[in-house]
Amino acid sequence: MGTDISGFSRSDISTVQSQPVKKIAIFGAGLIGGSLALCWKGKPGYRIVGHSVNPKSAEKYVALGIVDEATTSLEEAALDADFLFVCVPVSLLNDYIDRLASLPLKPGCIITDVGSTKASVVAHAERLRLQGATFIGGHPMAGSERSGAEAAKADLFENAYYVLTPTASTSPEAIESLRELLQWTRAKVVAIDADSHDAIVGAISHLPHIIAVALVNQVASYNEANDLYRRLAAGGFRDITRIASGDPIVWRDILTNNRGVLLGLLDDWQREIDGFRRLLEAEDGEGIAERFRAAGEFRSQLPERRKGMITSLHECYVNVPDQPGVIGRIATELGQACINLSNLHIIESREDVPGVLRLSFREAADLERAVALIPSLGYEVYF
Ligand SMILES: NC(=O)c1ccc[n+]([C@@H]2O[C@H](COP(=O)([O-])OP(=O)(O)OC[C@H]3O[C@@H](n4cnc5c(N)ncnc54)[C@H](O)[C@@H]3O)[C@@H](O)[C@H]2O)c1
Ligand SMILES: O=C(O)C(=O)C[C@]1(C(=O)O)C=C[C@@H](O)C=C1
Numbered sequence: 001m002g003t004d005i006s007g008f009s010r011s012d013i014s015t016v017q018s019q020p021v022k023k024i025a026i027f028g029a030g031l032i033g034g035s036l037a038l039c040w041k042g043k044p045g046y047r048i049v050g051h052s053v054n055p056k057s058a059e060k061y062v063a064l065g066i067v068d069e070a071t072t073s074l075e076e077a078a079l080d081a082d083f084l085f086v087c088v089p090v091s092l093l094n095d096y097i098d099r100l101a102s103l104p105l106k107p108g109c110i111i112t113d114v115g116s117t118k119a120s121v122v123a124h125a126e127r128l129r130l131q132g133a134t135f136i137g138g139h140p141m142a143g144s145e146r147s148g149a150e151a152a153k154a155d156l157f158e159n160a161y162y163v164l165t166p167t168a169s170t171s172p173e174a175i176e177s178l179r180e181l182l183q184w185t186r187a188k189v190v191a192i193d194a195d196s197h198d199a200i201v202g203a204i205s206h207l208p209h210i211i212a213v214a215l216v217n218q219v220a221s222y223n224e225a226n227d228l229y230r231r232l233a234a235g236g237f238r239d240i241t242r243i244a245s246g247d248p249i250v251w252r253d254i255l256t257n258n259r260g261v262l263l264g265l266l267d268d269w270q271r272e273i274d275g276f277r278r279l280l281e282a283e284d285g286e287g288i289a290e291r292f293r294a295a296g297e298f299r300s301q302l303p304e305r306r307k308g309m310i311t312s313l314h315e316c317y318v319n320v321p322d323q324p325g326v327i328g329r330i331a332t333e334l335g336q337a338c339i340n341l342s343n344l345h346i347i348e349s350r351e352d353v354p355g356v357l358r359l360s361f362r363e364a365a366d367l368e369r370a371v372a373l374i375p376s377l378g379y380e381v382y383f
Pocket of ligand 1: 030052053117141247
């Protein structure tokens with residue numbers, strides 16, 4: 001098995017587990033791969049193995065507590081994995097999928113990626129016709145201008161959308177299995193086709209990155225003659241340009257991969273800017289105000305991400321057998337003991353397989369009392 005670089009082991013979790021532990025392999029535990037790993041790390045029933053081509057990075061993944069084990073061997077990471085997340089820059093995705101496809105993979109395993117563009121990787125995996133494995137394209141619609149394992153955060157995806165791009169040949173069972181695993185990210189999982197994904201994400205993510213970078217570079221060129229540009233830059237400039245600090249390689253790959261979509265979007269952008277230019281030339285103040293009104297109205301309809309709302313809850317996990325009435329019994333016993341349960345979530349529910357319940361409480365005292373009560377009902381409880 002993969003080299004446990006730090007000697008860290010999750011045997012504490014696996015010994016109390018009655019169901020088979022699922023192995024999740026993360027190829028490239030940077031900002032996105034590392035944040036995903038943290039969603040499952042330490043949760044009952046999962047073992048997270050990180051892969052990096054660089055031994056120092058693999059060591060860092062373990063030292064930062066992002067994964068249980070890490071290895072520089074692609075084969076070791078992939079061996080027996082139930083889920084394989086390819087989290088490297090877009091230009092490397094097809095190559096990783098080729099290499100994974102050439103390895104002895106666990107029958108029924110799911111390979112997915114997190115790339116910001118979907119059409120090319122989905123078409124590539126489709127052409128490859130993986131033996132015994134299913135590829136499902138994925139893209140969490142959350143991120144940051146930071147990069148690397150140090151920037152990874154367990155709550156990065158909370159309440160964000162997580163797009164899956166299955167094709168007509170993807171089995172519904174495989175989609176469901178991936179959806180179920182992604183529940184731990186607390187993202188809202190949606191499925192759309194890869195081409196629509198690239199068209200939409202081109203407009204709401206890739207084009208804004210180009211605009212931010214162009215604007216920063218325009219101002220930087222004025223600043224060469226006068227440092228006051230930089231020093232006076234305030235909230236407006238910072239707000240619109242935060243994303244210009246994104247990782248150059250990650251963004252090089254995204255933009256070149258979505259080139260066709262972006263060239264069309266840049267034509268539209270040029271028309272939009274030309275429209276502004278005409279309003280200014282005509283000194284059409286009302287026209288300008290109207291553009292602001294329309295933009296403000298659309299912007300006010302953007303979905304609000306209520307991040308951090310759920311993480312303030314106190315939670316525990318309970319192993320439950322696959323028997324009718326068990327969930328109701330636990331909820332009733334907690335109610336009778338006046339323990340306020342704020343949420344109950346079934347993490348795993350398949351015929352003949354024990355399930356895991358996630359119980360959430362607003363008050364730490366309620367959690368403590370539940371943890372004391374539940375073992376007396378005959379169920380294992382852990383955090
Ligand atoms: N940054 C974002 O906001 C964001 C959001 C959603 C999805 N994505 C996508 O996620 C993927 C990873 O991006 P990230 O932001 O986590 O970047 P990152 O730089 O934080 O992580 C990239 C990972 O890939 C590895 N890697 C880089 N070059 C490599 C190479 N030549 N060979 C092997 N491994 C290599 C790095 O070691 C690192 O682990 C990209 O495909 C990106 O499009 C990014
Ligand atoms: O918040 C940021 O910094 C991001 O750039 C995140 C962002 C985006 O454009 O919204 C960037 C790339 C993605 O693939 C998904 C999300």
